[in-house]
Amino acid sequence: MPCKRHVSIEALGAGASGFVLKGDPPEQLIAAVRTVAAGDALLSPNVTRRVIAQFTRVAQPMPPKEFHDLTARELEIFQHIARGLSNVEIGLQLHTERQPSRPTSRISCRSLAFATAYN
Known part of the structure; x- marks a missing residue:
């Protein structure tokens, strides 16, 4: 069964600068509010684990089929x-x-930036 995206991932995707959990200690919540108010970002440790897990599951793009036709x-x-x-x-x-x-x-590269995905 595929893992559902956690609400924290959705919030960060929508532009949130931080995410704390209701079970976090009050001191951590206060520190988080101050951190975000100062212009920085902050995630609870459990949220950080979820974010890392989400981004490590992201599939890498497949090179265009013409990529294999390049000479050495x-x-x-x-x-x-x-x-x-x-x-x-x-x-x-x-x-x-x-x-x-x-x-x-010779391949379907739209830009040099696109090419960096295949390094």
Whole structure:
């Protein structure tokens, strides 16, 4: 049976800056109100565990099918792009003076930011 999203996850998704539980000690509630009023965020330890569990269950995107059609060299360039290297830095890494090809043009990458998901 799939785990339901806890109300704390919903509240944070709606923009809450913190979430404490009614069973938390009064001192913790007071500290939480002060923390959030100062512009910071705060979660009860039990909520933190739930948030971590929720985000570790998030599925990673599958690479486009064309990703597997890249040559070894294009894949190497793609990995450098995904790490955020510039064309000049990639050229230095690959020991070449010419600009590297753009493997992102051969696959369904809408942007370089999209490419970073596959690093």
